Amino acid sequence: MTEFLAELWAFMKERKKFWLLPIFMVLLLLGMLIVLTQGSAVAPFIYTLF
Amino acid sequence: MxxxxxxxxxxxxxxxxxxxxxxxxxxxxxxxxxxxxxxxxxxxxxxxxxxxxxxxxxxxxFKFNRFDGPSRGPEPPGPKLPDSVRIVIQGDSITWGQGVRNEEQLFSSRLLTRLRETDMPVDMAVLARPGREIDEHLQQLQKWGQELRPDVIIYQWYINDMELEKQDRPRTDRIWxxxxxxxxxxxxxxxxxxxxxxxxxxxPSGTVPYESYARYIADNFNEGSAGWSTFERYFSEWATLAKELTPHVIVALYPYMSLKDGSPPAIRPEIVDIHTRMLSLCRTNNVLCLDLSASLVKFEDARAVRATAFDDHPSAEVHRVIAEELSEVIGAGMDHPL
Incomplete structure (x- = not known):
């Protein structure tokens, strides 16, 4: 994983494609959040209003 | 320069x-x-x-029926026929079917289908809305009871039905x-x-005074507490009205469970005492109590119980189990008084 990230960084640096950085970052962040938050609802069935 | x-x-x-x-x-x-x-x-x-x-x-x-809410689930096609059985179901987001996309998969719809398969002439009115507590269930029965003239009343109970006052409810305060x-x-x-x-x-949140929602419920609704006494009063009032409308009154207790992926669902130990008191309260008020715990802990993986990956409401499969349980009780109750 570290190797992949290093290669990705080297690619962006070499080709000057730094605009790819936010795309990779947001995809990585949201992917992690989707995995981490699955099955971890904080409070069950609590609603104040419809 | x-x-x-x-x-x-x-x-x-x-x-x-x-x-x-x-x-x-x-x-x-x-x-x-x-x-x-x-x-x-x-x-x-x-x-x-x-x-x-x-x-x-x-x-x-989602389609909504004509009752207050918007409420979701079957509604009677017209006035009650003399030889038909009318079932009224009251509940909150569980009955409403939070997380269940297809209305046919709700336990109310499944129950209606199952009973019709036994040639029972039956129709149904569902009065369900997320977040509804016992005081609102009472109001709903007062409002619709005489018009609907039910033969069977089913009340789906969940722990938050006791929370008439919500100021102590644990909530997070996020800066954003x-x-x-x-x-x-x-x-x-x-x-x-x-x-x-x-x-x-x-x-993590430093502002939540309780380690969990279950702990908060257990602390605020223990026997003799103001919260439990108020709930008891409302429940008795609801049960009295329901029994005036029909002798067939069922309270279906949906348990508060701990749902961990890969493990069977487990009843939260904090609420066992509340369940025991609910069973006793039903007996005192002469209504039948159906504890769904035994059926639900039979699932091998909590993932099958959860409506979606981000929502702990009951899945379509759990709705099927609830419908089966209720179908058996109603089937037996129509031959003999419940």
Missing amino acids: LPGEPTRQAAFPRLGRLLLGIGVFGATFLFVGELFLRLVFWGGDSFSRHYGPIVQRFERD RHVFFHPILQQNSYLWFFLDFSLDTLL
Whole structure:
């Protein structure tokens, strides 16, 4: 994983494609959040209003 | 040329480029994030809350019946026929079917289908809405009871039905929720809604006075507490009215369970005492109590119990089990008094 990230960084640096950085970052962040938050609802069935 | 001027000239473009870079980075981040989530949650999804664009997308095609709410589930086709059995179901988000996309999969719809398969002439009215507590169930029965003239009343109970006062309810206070644009983005942006949900789920909170919702319930609704006494009073009033309408009154207790992926669901130990008291309260009020715990702990994996990956409401499969249990009770009760 570290190797992949290093290669990705080297690619962006070499080709000057730094605009790819936010795309990779947001995809990585949201992917992690989707995995981490699955099955971890904080409070069950609590609603104040419809 | 004044001393220092070339340095300023060089610094400004660099600063401009930096600001432009940050702007482009931020805009790309937000745009791609929003797009990504709109693709991932193309059909929407159910979360443990009742607002936000992803949830609204999920519930876009829900149909509502004519009762207050909007309530979801079967409704009688017309006036009650003399030889037919009319079932009225009262409940909250569980009966309403939070997280269940197809209305045919709700336990109310399944129960109606099952009973009709036995040639029982039956129709049904569902009075269910997320967040409804015992006082509202009583009001609903007062409002619709005489008009509907039910032969069977089913009340789906869950622990939050006791929470008539909610000021002590544990809630998190997140700093980003104080910004003025939070309500607008939370209703319209997939990215903001999902980040709000995720961070609220994952980040610890120092403002919640209880270690869990179950602990809060156990502490605030122990025997003799004001909360439990108020609930008891309302429940007795509801049971008295229900028994005036029909001798066949069923309370279906839906347990508060701990749902861990890969493990069977487990009843939260904090609420066992409340369940025991509910069974006793039903006996005192001469209504039948159906404890669903035994059926639900038979699931091998909690994932099968959960409506969606982000919502602990009962799945369509759990609705099937509830319908089966109720069908057996009603089938037996129509031959003999419940």
